[in-house]
Amino acid sequence: MERPLEGVRILDLGQIYNAPYCTLLLGYLGAEVIKLEPINGGELLRKRVAKEGAQFPFLMLNNNKKCITLDLKHEKGKELFFELVKNVDVVIENFSTGVMDRLGFSYENLQAVNPSIIHASGTGFGSKGPYKDLPAMDLTIQALSGAMSITGFEDKPPVKTGPAIADFFGGIHLFGGVMTALFKKERTGTGDRVEVSMFDAIYPSLASSLGYYFGNKEQPPRTGNRHSGLAEAPYNVYPTLDGNIAIFCVNDKHWANLMTVMDRNELIDDPEYSTIPERVKRIDKLDQMISEWTSNFNKKDLFQLLSKHTVPCASVQDLDDIHNDEHYRISKMINEIDHPVYGKITVPGNPIKLKSQGDLEIQPAPGLGEHNWEIYHQMLGISENEFDNLREMKVI
Numbered sequence: 001m002e003r004p005l006e007g008v009r010i011l012d013l014g015q016i017y018n019a020p021y022c023t024l025l026l027g028y029l030g031a032e033v034i035k036l037e038p039i040n041g042g043e044l045l046r047k048r049v050a051k052e053g054a055q056f057p058f059l060m061l062n063n064n065k066k067c068i069t070l071d072l073k074h075e076k077g078k079e080l081f082f083e084l085v086k087n088v089d090v091v092i093e094n095f096s097t098g099v100m101d102r103l104g105f106s107y108e109n110l111q112a113v114n115p116s117i118i119h120a121s122g123t124g125f126g127s128k129g130p131y132k133d134l135p136a137m138d139l140t141i142q143a144l145s146g147a148m149s150i151t152g153f154e155d156k157p158p159v160k161t162g163p164a165i166a167d168f169f170g171g172i173h174l175f176g177g178v179m180t181a182l183f184k185k186e187r188t189g190t191g192d193r194v195e196v197s198m199f200d201a202i203y204p205s206l207a208s209s210l211g212y213y214f215g216n217k218e219q220p221p222r223t224g225n226r227h228s229g230l231a232e233a234p235y236n237v238y239p240t241l242d243g244n245i246a247i248f249c250v251n252d253k254h255w256a257n258l259m260t261v262m263d264r265n266e267l268i269d270d271p272e273y274s275t276i277p278e279r280v281k282r283i284d285k286l287d288q289m290i291s292e293w294t295s296n297f298n299k300k301d302l303f304q305l306l307s308k309h310t311v312p313c314a315s316v317q318d319l320d321d322i323h324n325d326e327h328y329r330i331s332k333m334i335n336e337i338d339h340p341v342y343g344k345i346t347v348p349g350n351p352i353k354l355k356s357q358g359d360l361e362i363q364p365a366p367g368l369g370e371h372n373w374e375i376y377h378q379m380l381g382i383s384e385n386e387f388d389n390l391r392e393m394k395v396i
Contacts (some may be wrong), residue, residue: 001358003030008182011036011084012065013093015043017138017164018122018198020061021171022178023092027064028350028360034088034375035062035366036081039069039394042368059339060347062365068376069369069396072103076395081105082113083380089185090178094122094170097132107193118181120194122174127195136198141166145202150209153224169205170198226283233279234258236287237316238294244316245299247290247306255279258311262293332359339364372396 008031012023027033037043045058071077085091091110093100100106100121107119121127124136131144142148142160152159177194185191208229212220223230225237225246234255235248249255252275256268267273272282279286294302299315306313317325323346328334332349339345350360376382376396390396 001356003357004354005029005031005182008032008090009088010034011088011091013091013095014122015094016045017057017061017167018171019092019094019174020045021168022120022122022174023065024061024063025172025175025350025352026178028362029352033065034084034371035065035067036084037067037069037368039071039369039396042069046368055342056345059342059345059365063337063347064363065366066371066375067366067368068372071395072105074393074395076390076393078104080376080380080390080395082109084375085110085114085117087379088114088117089182090118090120092120092122092174092178094174096135097123097125097127111191114191116185116189116191118178118185118191118194120174120178120181121196122170123195123197125199126197131199138164138166138198141198141202145199146206146209147202150206150220150222150228152222154221156222158222165205166198166202169201170196173201226287230280230283232276233283234286234290236290238287238291240294240297240299240302240315243299245294245297245302245306245313246316247294247311247313249279250312252276254311257309258290258306261306261309261311262290264289335360335362337362337364341367369396 005026008026010023010026010031010033012019012033012035014020014023014035023031023033023035035043037046041047045061048055048058070080072081091105100119110117110119123132124141125131125134134140139160142151142165143158145166147165148158148160150158151161174194174196177196181192181194208227208231209220211231212229220229225235227233227235227248232248232250237244237246247258249258255273259265259268271278273279273286297305303313303315322328323334325334331353333351335347335349336344337347345364347362347364349362373387376390377384377387382390387396
């Protein structure tokens with residue numbers, strides 16, 4: 001079965017999470033992704049393999065890709081890079097701002113050898129503005145974007161989120177930018193320059209807190225597990241006998257359902273609790289009442305009970321729960337594959353489901369330089385002698 005991006009060729013210079021997640025999605029949708037890595041051990045995430053368990057992020061994000069090595073600072077390496085650019089549709093990277101220009105690989109230079117090329121960059125802060133040259137990692141983006149200021153509890157310092165949200169928000173938006181440029185190229189035949197900053201990608205997710213900020217003309221407090229704009233109640237994580245459960249009521253019907261399950265029907269129409277604004281005024285008392293009730297149940301039993309009565313909720317699952325989660329398995333988001341070096345490993349599937357596509361065939365992450373011969377000889381036409389010379393010169 002032909003996949004949607006069959007025939008699209010991507011040159012992937014990505015590292016860590018941002019660009020590699022973008023190219024993982026492109027590869028899952030059928031693009032030929034050629035991952036280009038330095039000859040001295042590969043990209044930064046691959047180099048973590050020496051630590052126990054540290055190899056798995058690399059193995060999770062680099063499936064369905066081919067891998068070549070190339071010294072981009074060597075003059076012969078630069079020549080080979082431009083030969084590769086002639087043969088691809090998109091170049092994707094998430095280097096620090098200015099690195100591509102310093103290497104001699106500006107968009108204009110790429111265009112000179114391939115007029116329809118798409119050059120997509122995942123950056124920390126973009127190419128303009130006072131932050132553009134700052135080192136950017138997920139933590140620093142969360143700090144400067146305001147995300148940390150609203151995460152945590154009011155009487156404690158700001159905290160980052162557990163997941164690397166800036167990296168993956170950036171990667172997802174980069175995927176959208178590349179797909180948009182490919183669509184434009186299909187219609188017009190022209191390439192484009194795509195840039196997505198993690199800093200920009202985070203801002204829309206602050207919507208609830210910004211609603212509080214603009215509405216109250218003041219900095220919103222850190223609200224822990226409560227609604228970040230303090231606009232809903234109940235909305236919190238409550239204790240159970242064996243963990244915790246999240247419960248929230250976004251309308252009065254949900255509230256009535258919860259009170260029915262709790263056998264507190266008298267509170268459904270009580271003026272002090274019958275509307276969301278009134279419940280928010282009494283949020284501390286409300287949370288205490290619900291906590292005392294939830295503490296009598298196991299989290300999964302309570303999850304089933306509340307769900308049966310249409311009360312929005314979810315038991316708080318740990319990674320062991322997630323690894324064995326039936327829903328993830330059915331949706332093929334969690335997959336077990338055989339890797340030639342690491343044996344049976346768990347990797348993510350594609351969250352983008354197309355009805356026309358059958359089950360995704362996942363190829364394990366390639367070894368460093370595994371496809372050098374295929375790309376340099378079969379695609380670029382380099383002879384066996386030249387190939388050997390390039391290896392001896394440590395160009396590839």
